[in-house]
Amino acid sequence: MVNTVDFITPPVDDPYWFGQISAANSISDVYSMGGKPVTALNLVMFPSRHLDMGYLKEILRGGHDKVQEAGACLVGGHSVDDEEPKYGLCVNGVVHPDRIITNAGARPGDALILTKPIGSGVLFNAVRSGKFPYPELEREVLPSIAALNGPAMEAALRFELHACTDLTGFGILGHLLEMAQGADARIRVRYRELPFYPGALEMYRKGETTGSNRPNRAMVARCELDMRCALNGAEEELLYDPQTSGGLLLALPASQADELLAELHAGGVKAARLIGEVVSGAVGIEVV
Incomplete structure (x- = not known):
């Protein structure tokens, strides 16, 4: 149970x-x-x-x-x-x-797949403050947030799944850090491959934020964070955006990643993306 x-x-x-x-x-x-x-x-x-x-x-x-x-x-x-x-x-x-799958079983050589976009936290706040139109949120974002993660996990379990977590309030970097700590390894995430909800970056550019961004940043700062790509302030804030009913972060052998992605897309999980990999090294995160 x-x-x-x-x-x-x-x-x-x-x-x-x-x-x-x-x-x-x-x-x-x-x-x-x-x-x-x-x-x-x-x-x-x-x-x-x-x-x-x-x-x-x-x-x-x-x-x-x-x-x-x-x-x-x-x-x-x-x-x-x-x-x-x-x-x-x-x-x-x-x-x-x-x-039983936990967030602690990822291994060097694993690929990382994310099944839903990021950015719900700032969009919810932007609707409240009048910066983002609710009809657009309802049309473009809410169906994904309310979607069950069951179909994605059902597909993933047909592969050699080593670890999984669902994205919630810690933001993408917070959950990647937990996975890196559980694996006693390093995680490399490719920023330009991350899926974001439409409008989320624009809201950070307009000065919107959430109450969780700062504590999420402080939590990640306690580990080794290597920012190898040039990001502006708004782009960086998306890495700390808290999610509600976020997607699954899946770790599996890189040789199986493309096939799983194809199955996810065919099964309706259209936003799924290959976002990075687990590598040997000191516990930490590289953003490239």
Whole structure:
């Protein structure tokens, strides 16, 4: 059995999108371990005296639909009154004990594949501040954020997958650092191969940021970070952008990477990219 729990505040005002995104975010932890979600429990915090209960109904409908899409059963939950809405899931899944995937098994010679774009954190904040139009976010970004990581992991498990993690609040460099530490190796990431959501770079250029960028930068600064490519400030900030329901970061033998990429693209995971590799050396990250 694998068990996980997660909940978030609303990244967008639309309650149905909020429910879908939060559920996909919660379920992703089971997928990242190679597991299959089986049951889920709702975790609800809601200001019932300040918001219409119809808002809550739509949050729960979004979560229910995403749990069903994952092939799991929503079997109950718990709610409390709170000052602001929060929603998530406790997810229970199964995985063969010999096939549990962690973020610590990458090996020198592995290729690294990322399955979703980066930049959701700054875009959510930019919508709130009026710098980015919500209709564009809904059209170009939210479907990817709310997408389950199940199809990507199902494809990856057909290969010699050594390590996996799902991108969340630490940003791409934070999660690469965890993978490098787990492998006791060095990770080389090719900046120009990283997929970014449309508009994310522009928002950093306009001065938008998130509350997580600075602590994420401080966390990565404690390791050996070798910036070998010339990036401006906005381009660099994208490396620390916190993700909600981010993609999977997959490590597998380089000889299998192209075939996995082809399967991911054929299976609808169109944003998947080969972004770097694991190399021998002192624990750290090279951005080239």
